[in-house]
Amino acid sequence: MDIGRWIDRHAGFSPDKVAVRTLREEISYAGLADRIDRAARALAGELGLVRGDRIAYLGLNSAEQLVLTFAAARAGLSIVPLNWRLAAPEHAFILKDCEAKVLFIEQAFRDHLTDPIPGLRTVGSDFSSDGMPSLSDLMSAAGDAPLKTEGGHKDPLLLCYTSGTTGRPKGAVLTQDAIQYNALNAQHMHDMTAADHVLTVLPMFHVGGLNIQTTPVLHCGGTVTLHARFDPAATLKAIETLRPTLTVQVPATMEAMIRHPDWQATDLSSLRVVATGSTDVPTALIEAFHARDLPVIQVYGSTETAPVAVYQRSDDARTRFGSIGRAGLHTEIRLVDSDDKDVPDGEPGEILVRGRHVATGYWNDAEQTATAFRDGWFRSGDIAHRDKDGWLWFRDRVKNVIISGGENIYPAEIERVLREVPGIVEVAVVGRPDARWGAAPVAVVACDDPGMTPACVAAAFEGRLARYKHPKDVFIVEALPRNAMGKVKLDTVRELVGELGPAAS
Numbered sequence: 001m002d003i004g005r006w007i008d009r010h011a012g013f014s015p016d017k018v019a020v021r022t023l024r025e026e027i028s029y030a031g032l033a034d035r036i037d038r039a040a041r042a043l044a045g046e047l048g049l050v051r052g053d054r055i056a057y058l059g060l061n062s063a064e065q066l067v068l069t070f071a072a073a074r075a076g077l078s079i080v081p082l083n084w085r086l087a088a089p090e091h092a093f094i095l096k097d098c099e100a101k102v103l104f105i106e107q108a109f110r111d112h113l114t115d116p117i118p119g120l121r122t123v124g125s126d127f128s129s130d131g132m133p134s135l136s137d138l139m140s141a142a143g144d145a146p147l148k149t150e151g152g153h154k155d156p157l158l159l160c161y162t163s164g165t166t167g168r169p170k171g172a173v174l175t176q177d178a179i180q181y182n183a184l185n186a187q188h189m190h191d192m193t194a195a196d197h198v199l200t201v202l203p204m205f206h207v208g209g210l211n212i213q214t215t216p217v218l219h220c221g222g223t224v225t226l227h228a229r230f231d232p233a234a235t236l237k238a239i240e241t242l243r244p245t246l247t248v249q250v251p252a253t254m255e256a257m258i259r260h261p262d263w264q265a266t267d268l269s270s271l272r273v274v275a276t277g278s279t280d281v282p283t284a285l286i287e288a289f290h291a292r293d294l295p296v297i298q299v300y301g302s303t304e305t306a307p308v309a310v311y312q313r314s315d316d317a318r319t320r321f322g323s324i325g326r327a328g329l330h331t332e333i334r335l336v337d338s339d340d341k342d343v344p345d346g347e348p349g350e351i352l353v354r355g356r357h358v359a360t361g362y363w364n365d366a367e368q369t370a371t372a373f374r375d376g377w378f379r380s381g382d383i384a385h386r387d388k389d390g391w392l393w394f395r396d397r398v399k400n401v402i403i404s405g406g407e408n409i410y411p412a413e414i415e416r417v418l419r420e421v422p423g424i425v426e427v428a429v430v431g432r433p434d435a436r437w438g439a440a441p442v443a444v445v446a447c448d449d450p451g452m453t454p455a456c457v458a459a460a461f462e463g464r465l466a467r468y469k470h471p472k473d474v475f476i477v478e479a480l481p482r483n484a485m486g487k488v489k490l491d492t493v494r495e496l497v498g499e500l501g502p503a504a505s
Contacts, residue, residue, distance in 0.1 A: 059106030423449030
């Protein structure tokens with residue numbers, strides 16, 4: 001059975017209940033089921049797509065994206081949600097790499113296809129023009145003939161390209177089964193029921209925006225309010241007026257909400273819990289939400305894990321402050337050393353993940369698949385330790401660890417101290433070759449205090465961290481280099497540090 005049947009079943013039980021709300025419309029479960037069915041017929045009939053073909057979507061969060069996702073499941077297709085922040089050549093690379101047959105595109109992004117891609121047909125998701133039909137046009141023309149083939153739980157559904165900070169993006173392949181089991185994990189994480197109302201403001205081209213709460217709440221018959229994109233004022237207003245019970249935020253959006261002048265005056269009491277998904281969430285942000293009596297729970301995962309793998313629940317928000325949680329209900333976790341041996345409690349190890357929500361591999365990339373997916377386990381590249389009670393605490397990325405004089409130094413630990421320094425707004429710590437120690441940590445920071453000096457920054461570490469962990473140099477820059485996803489480009493930071501001279505020895 002394809003996951004589009006979730007919507008059909010809820011349409012039978014609660015046909016008039018609102019499934020999806022946008023600024024333009026409210027769609028009941030019966031209405032959503034009808035749109036999914038007609039879209040699936042349009043994909044197979046009007047567009048001639050067959051089981052296993054790929055379609056792509058380029059646009060902001062919309063009801064059309066959800067319809068296409070469930071319709072792709074019904075027809076046995078894969079959908080590739082494109083990051084609208086990427087440049088046209090980056091979109092072209094992904095479309096060619098996945099060999100997409102059809103691109104559904106919002107009018108605002110039609111200029112992103114500057115050069116035609118052989119074999120790719122373009123359909124307007126929210127508009128039509130000369131020579132370009134709209135999704136609505138195709139759905140209206142779709143007949144009533146039954147689909148020749150229908151998708152099932154083993155079929156690939158989401159082909160999500162990881163952004164990365166170096167190299168070409170890789171397409172993680174998530175089956176319908178992965179989306180199903182991710183939903184079960186997410187429901188356990190949130191104590192989610194049909195009574196829940198999710199406010200989705202994070203982009204659904206990420207598994208975080210799509211799968212931490214959005215698809216899970218549709219699985220259990222709740223309501224989703226979609227914002228096309230995040231805006232702190234609109235988010236706060238929606239919380240006060242629409243009264244959602246759940247939302248997902250990331251550190252950047254949490255900070256924007258806290259800094260907004262309406263933060264203190266907004267009634268946030270409808271929210272049962274706020275989930276945040278990031279490897280290392282600044283504690284000051286969580287404390288600011290807790291001060292408004294909003295429990296913040298952390299979820300850990302990645303594109304390759306759909307993403308819900310490790311998480312806290314509401315009762316853990318304050319008692320396990322700072323932990324990324326425990327292994328999910330349908331997830332197995334190992335922490336291993338460089339020889340793939342399980343590490344004891346308290347010792348850092350790489351996080352390995354196994355479960356039916358994990359990707360089957362990377363699209364058309366056997367080499368990267370063999371590296372990251374071994375013996376049934378996904379190698380996350382992240383380091384954590386487990387305490388005696390089974391709770392996981394994030395340390396850093398494997399590739400970021402600095403080995404200095406035989407000691408492991410975790411940049412994330414240094415960055416946590418830097419974030420607490422008044423006037424520092426962005427931080428990055430990288431390793432640099434050092435003649436005496438082999439490597440040494442170097443801090444690069446951006447500040448909004450013109451009086452900030454490297455000496456002021458260095459003083460923050462006194463009595464906080466062991467001397468060998470202190471940055472050997474501090475560089476103050478206007479801004480840190482970031483990629484289209486907003487992630488700091490650490491390779492560029494390392495290049496910058498290399499250009500600025502050798503570390504002190």
